[in-house]
Amino acid sequence: MTITVSAAVMLSVTADEQPDIESADGEVDDLAFGAQVVQLDETNFEHLTQAATGATSGDWLVKFCKASVPRCARVDSTWQKMAQQLAASRESQGLPRINVATVDTSESAWLTKRFGITSVPVVLLFKGGVMYSFHGGGFSVERLVQFAERDFERSSRMLVPPEPHVATPHDQTFLLTIGTVAAGAAVLWVVDQLLIRYYKYTKRKQKQAKQTAAVEASASAAKAQD
Numbered sequence: 001m002t003i004t005v006s007a008a009v010m011l012s013v014t015a016d017e018q019p020d021i022e023s024a025d026g027e028v029d030d031l032a033f034g035a036q037v038v039q040l041d042e043t044n045f046e047h048l049t050q051a052a053t054g055a056t057s058g059d060w061l062v063k064f065c066k067a068s069v070p071r072c073a074r075v076d077s078t079w080q081k082m083a084q085q086l087a088a089s090r091e092s093q094g095l096p097r098i099n100v101a102t103v104d105t106s107e108s109a110w111l112t113k114r115f116g117i118t119s120v121p122v123v124l125l126f127k128g129g130v131m132y133s134f135h136g137g138g139f140s141v142e143r144l145v146q147f148a149e150r151d152f153e154r155s156s157r158m159l160v161p162p163e164p165h166v167a168t169p170h171d172q173t174f175l176l177t178i179g180t181v182a183a184g185a186a187v188l189w190v191v192d193q194l195l196i197r198y199y200k201y202t203k204r205k206q207k208q209a210k211q212t213a214a215v216e217a218s219a220s221a222a223k224a225q226d
Contacts, residue, residue, distance in 0.1 A: 035084040038102075039104075040108075040111075041107060045108075045111055046163045049101075051126040051129070054128045054160075058098065059099065059127045059148075060099045060126045062125075063075060063121060064112070064124070067104070071120075075121045078140070082144045082145060083100035085141055086145050089149065105120055125148060130159055131158060131160050134147050134152075134155065135155060
């Protein structure tokens with residue numbers, strides 16, 4: 001099933017079990033009951049969320065947006081407020097945090113493709129290796145908080161798609177080396193085939209030359225006898 005709304009969540013763990021998370025400004029902060037909105041992209045998404053494995057970085061509520069889309073601008077204006085209200089709600093109940101993040105789809109084509117996002121804004125909750133889709137109308141603070149805490153159970157869901165493999169510099173070097181060796185082997189094979197053909201052609205011409213010489217010699221001998 002293709003999901004066109006985005007919110008990501010992972011396994012819930014207690015606050016003292018959760019690692020520090022890198023905030024949008026690049027600094028590492030302890031987000032336990034915090035209200036920071038984390039900026040995710042292709043380089044840090046899986047590392048921070050561990051969405052595919054459902055490991056120990058907590059649940060993640062992720063907004064996928066693009067600055068050029070008007071509706072995204074309206075959601076952006078309430079996203080920080082929602083993060084603060086969600087943090088306050090979780091803290092008042094003594095519950096583990098739910099990390100709040102955003103992804104700029106214009107700069108993260110792989111993530112857009114991975115999660116089957118065809119339009120924005122999309123909110124996904126990643127929880128325990130499963131992603132839940134936020135559906136239905138407006139993106140109000142109250143509805144988003146309710147979705148993150150309990151309403152996700154009634155939403156559509158699917159297992160988090162595995163992280164696509166992106167070639168590392170080491171992989172690229174290895175592939176380049178293999179490609180170069182393969183190309184070299186192909187060139188050698190072509191040269192070898194050309195040499196074989198040239199050798200056969202030379203042998204054939206030599207044989208024809210000998211036959212012609214023999215015929216001419218026989219003809220000369222016959223004339224001499226006459």
